[in-house]
Amino acid sequence: MKGAEIIIESLKKENVECMFGYPGGVVIPIFHYLFNAPFKFILSRHEQGAVHAADGYARASGRVGVAIATSGPGATNCVTGIATAHLDSVPLVVFTGQVKRSQIGNDAFQEVDITGITRPITKHNYLVQDVKDLARVIKEAFYIASTGRPGPVLIDVPIDISNAEHKFSYPETTYLRGYKPVYEGHSGQIKKACELIAGAKRPVIYAGGGVVISNASKELMEFAHKTNIPVTTTLLGLGVFPETDPLSLEMLGMHGTYYANHAVNESDLLIAVGARFDDRVTGDIAEFIPHAKVIHIDIDPASVSKTVQVDIPIVGDCKRVLAEMNKIVKPPKIEAWQEEVAKLKREHPLTYDKADKGMIKPQYVVEELYRQTNGDAIICTEVGQNQMWAAQFYKYTRPRTFISSGGLGTMGYGFPASIGAQLACPDKRVIDIAGDGSIQMNIQELIVAVQHRLPIIVAILNNCFLGMVRQWQQLFYEKRYSYTCMNFAPDFVKLAESYGAVGIRIEKYEEVIPAIRRALEITDKPIILDFLVSREENVYPMIPGGKSFKEIIMRDLA
């Protein structure tokens, strides 16, 4: 069997249902066998789109996302997608073609050292040098990508390996003596943590993307309800704990709720579950959680005490550790704290200027998307203001319903990711909440959604600005809007139509609900909703970068 065929057979063994990619010279042998593959292949229009789509597929389904690109520019176009997945711990296996082995290092046509380039942004990568290794490498790649703290794995396949002959036999198991993720938490540490919890006066649970990855939502809910400890989530943790629950403080961090940040700042015990104390969460590390001890549950030992010193680390899988804790944890006496938190929630809700009925407020659009979908959609986002409003004003109640580039902050991620999410969840409505800047970064993928009749709704919060950068320029750079004004933009309605999608422009408040309803009735093609929104709206609350909770900005100063 040829190497190329071994790749397809191996993917079948891994039960791959859907693969994303783009052909090119040195991967023609692989595409030759992909032609008859029993799984779906989605031809992107740019390799970055393929990797983001595989990533969206992985986040929505919990399965490994698979992508393929050719050597050279095909491979370098994957880099942003791979880095995005790496920072957010998304399991991907990305195949790239490589020039034949004898040409490697000769600056051959379309040659780059992609294993060198992606070394710091993959969990692991391989350059296959012998066809005998191919099946084993693929087996290992899927195993590494999906276990422990997941991440992307790249496999670089020289064309002569694809063309070489070898007998196919897929290994049953992997043997990696340097890779042994720890799943079970240390029982002594778990006991100590529970003792600390029982005596806490002002505890807060801080849940992150690790809870999504380990499918630990149920265990987290049980833990919170057993202890009555309020729960805040990170951006990537949105949905692991229902934001409609009275214990929910919603998101914390730079653009988190006042009450989440206040509670964390005042807490005497922070229970971090599958979260990594990102700087967008902590702000100024020296001022972060001045009174709190820290329990940290994480599968990655390198996340523990990386930025914030931890008192009780528990290395293990969130699901198993929480399940163990649920067996023994005793609720702390925190009635006063609960009242204080409830009062904070009442007194400082997320809000915006609802009286201003001039241009449509972007926050209102997100709220209406929430109402019209009954909170049941999968929301993908781009990056910037659109992402933060999507996080704040849509209420997430289930994991894997908020899909966003958190760590890398990749503009252009949301739309291709929504293609992957829609393919993973054909029965769900998938909405990409976008900005007019971000959507233009991977707009070419629109034709993929049209081709596969995916009814993705793209809600552009169009303020003709790169809004988040403009907001920073307004607040911290003397209002000098240097190159953030996007007045020259395509007509998104005509653009949608030219691709064979539906385009609707919404300019007035009363048009918002009918437009969303009309979009929700369409089930066989993508819809672009171009909301012309209030141009200089800012995202609040805001804790400026590197500052502490004390410096939170709640609203525009006149």
Add this chain to the structure above:
Amino acid sequence: MASPGDKHIKQYVISVKVENRFGVLARVAGLFSARGYNIDSLTVSATELEDVSIMTIVVRGDDRVIEQVKKQLNKLIDVIKVSDHTGLPTVEREFVLLKINALPGKRSEIYQLGEIFKADIADISPKTITLGVKGEPENIDNFIELMRPYGIKELMRTGRVSLLKE
């Protein structure tokens, strides 16, 4: 970033057992370079097992960053084990080659000093002597200092290897 004047910067000796495969050195070195750390010395040694190598890395940094680097090293799939030898009882050896200015009148002095350190005379030319010395890194430092007054034309140290004592 580490700067020599920083007072909580100290020297660490980290021993990393790795799969003997291409690309491993780049992965390990990358973790240090990505943090702006200059490695003082790095040796890659064959071991009693054909498919295992050991890297002995000497690096300066502060506790926190080195702790993080060790954890990141552990995360590399090709890394089998990371041991921090800093401050532990170890056996350490290093080798140095020194080319020293030595006109005929100075040769016997240099020989005598060399003998104390069990130096090999690797080469002699009309104006120079090349000596090889093996030993503990501190001994090698001392020998180099003793040779400095004669004029060191060239010097090469292998970097240390370090084994934990039983």
